[in-house]
Amino acid sequence: MTAALRPWSRPIRFADPDLRSLRPRILAALKTGLIRQPTGGHHYLVIGASTLMAAGPRPGNGDTIPLLILDGPSPVDAKRVPASFVAMPVPLPQTADCLGPEEVARWLVQSAKERPAGTDTDFAGLWRTRDMNCAASGEQVPGEASSNSLERLLTGHPDMSSMDPFWGAVHRQCETQALDQTRLVNHILSKHTLWFSPYNGEPILPADAAAIFAIMHEHWQENDQPAHCFGAQYWNHPSIRATFSGRGGSVQFHETEAETLAAASASRGRVLSWAGRTSRELEAECSKTGTPLLRIEDGFLRSVGLGAGLARGAMLAVDDLGIYYDPSRPSRLEVLLRDRDLLPDERKRGEYLVDRLQRARVSKYNFGKSRTYDFPTGRKKILVPGQVADDAAIRKSRSATIDCANTPNVNLDLLRLARERHPDAFLVFKPHPDVETGLRKGKVARETALGFVDAVAEDANIIDLIEAVDAVETFSSLSGYEALLRGKSVAVHGAPFYAGWGLCEDLTPLEGRGRRRSLAELVYLSLVVYARTIDPVTLLPCTPEFLISRLTEQRNDRKHLLVTAAKRHASWLGRKLGL
Structure with a gap:
């Protein structure tokens, strides 16, 4: 006192x-x-x-x-x-x-x-x-x-x-x-x-x-139906329960699609399905029985720590049409970006969120050691962020430059194309943190990567790297979105949600898009309208603005960082042992 x-x-x-x-x-x-x-x-x-x-x-x-x-x-x-x-x-x-x-x-x-x-x-x-x-x-x-x-x-x-x-x-x-x-x-x-x-x-x-x-x-009332979930990893269950429980009761988790659909039908509820594990058969059965289906996925401001490292997410993408990373069919976010006109107050809030994100320097995972990079001057500096090779965001994407459905390793293709497009640039490769820590596929050996790039940034904070370069070249990484937030030029080989709206260099034609959107509009529609946000500490619904503050606190909390590191190592050991 x-x-x-x-x-x-x-x-x-x-x-x-x-x-x-x-x-x-x-x-x-x-x-x-x-x-x-x-x-x-x-x-x-x-x-x-x-x-x-x-x-x-x-x-x-x-x-x-x-x-x-x-x-x-x-x-x-x-x-x-x-x-x-x-x-x-x-x-x-x-x-x-x-x-x-x-x-x-x-x-x-x-x-x-x-x-x-x-x-x-x-x-x-x-x-x-x-x-x-x-x-x-x-x-x-x-x-x-x-x-x-x-x-x-x-x-x-x-x-x-x-x-x-x-x-x-x-x-x-x-x-x-x-x-x-x-x-x-x-x-x-x-x-x-x-x-x-x-x-x-x-x-x-x-x-x-x-x-x-x-x-x-609003949160309690909009969750007015019983919710039955399939396909989510157990460490995401608390966040999903917090996001979708309400007047209709608490979320119930099930082991199979059939069990999930039966329970939802019996209770006149809805199905929540992790987007990457949602089969066409489940979609067809939900449509046939008139059962509402929401596909869910990690959102754009997720956590301090990796999902594959058992850190629970604080933001979920929620989609009744598709999912934001799958351009094979329209997602709710694509429809919003194509059709939704924003009110002046909504644009102003989008501008405020852009400013908050820039000042707070938060990202999806807030992972990696923070450091200052002193790359050579006199050459254009381009960051090439890696991705998870077998991720649905890769396999289901579209690209005029990479055979994303069949390539053994999209990261190797991306490195080769980046060097071909920029023979004189200073290229920096950042492996995806899930891949770098051995939790997911897509590894490129350091010596192999250095055959195409000038530097490999390991255990790096993505925001530090974005601020140190002039541009980003990506397949469909969220790093491109985070680079746009910080005023960098972005070239895109795939079809991420932020491409096709006049903000990027789009290397793949994207039918169904084309409306010019401002960065503030993109941020408002993706963070406020499309995604649902909870406080990772209390598991109560919150605004994106509050989540930015909370992630900033957690990133500076030594105890939280130690706990997330322990969970990450436990996850790595479990995968090695086949658990």
Whole structure:
């Protein structure tokens, strides 16, 4: 605790011992300014509903400001939505010798009337237009909680007869003082309610609390069908369960396609299938039976650590048409890029995400030692990123330069073509991390690679390399996408999702594409609309912006790096032993 806060930690006293557990959160709110620090030698006396309902003599003395604590619209120990409680400093006149529900309600309504209209977050509008509440967002509230009374005011519930005494007094004062109840509720939740992030427990602003609440509500409601999953590796199960569980129940995992389809049909649910393991037969059966099928795959900002190294993913691509890496048929992302017109606010958010990604220097895996590269000057420097040779993104792709369906090793072909196209350039080959660590196929011996390139960057951070070169030449690696984010020119031999929109040098004609897209539009549609994002720590749904911050934290967390390294070595050993 800082020295500036210590003077206020001692004068906070508790008239109600049951509220002492809130002391750390009250102090945090004082520290961040969410509760104004008392001045003039005053201090807070924390009281609760029991003291207020007694309607007895004013607690404390002339130097005391009662700090009234009441249940907020969400539980104080909420795990999914922002936790909350009402914390109202009640500056009653010095002459007031009684503190009860009517006195506090009168003061509260009067202060709300004096507050300029439009200065508070519109909680009531959000709750009422979306029919939001804790239960509808996946957070359960005990039936007897007094927060139900506040939530009844928040949602505009017509039945006020069962409200607890304080909120009943507030309701009556609104009628007496002719104050719109919606305006009062927004005032309470913006000015007198403390909100805490479900991601880290820290105090947050009311507008941020409303935004997080909306995310949790949308996630819970859109997952309204039972979900049955096939084909995902076990280390991805927690992330998949977190992404697709909701109002329809928790995700169930199955061993076979037939078992998955039968369970989904019996429950009138949907099938989640890892895209690379989704057979045409499963697609046909789902279509025949009218069972919704979603193909899922690692997203574009996955983890700090490798998927093949047992690091669970934090972003999933979700596709009802195909999958983003398979150009043999349209994917939902391709359709979005072809047809979706963005609103100005959406473009602005895309621009913001581009800036965040550049500043944070995060990538899909955030793997490899960070270092500064001092490549020779005077020659064009081109990065050639390797890929997994037997990956579906290779085998199912299209290319005018490489026989991707039959080549023994796409990386060797790519190195040869890069040198043929750029005989005088300084070429740098970066092996794919899954291949480099022995977890996947596609290895090119160092001496073989050096027959085509000038340097082989091993155990390297992809962002360091991209920033050190002038251009990237790739088959379909996500490194091309990451290079575009950093203003580099990109030549593409295959048909990745980011090709064909006027952003790359496309070496393969791509029918069905051709609309020119900005980088901000590509980022918004791929990260916000197409993919689904969860916090890898709490496994709660989150925004891509929050995930960028979380990945940055994990990348700088030595303990996390040690754990992911141990998992990677365990995965390598298991594969060697055939486990």
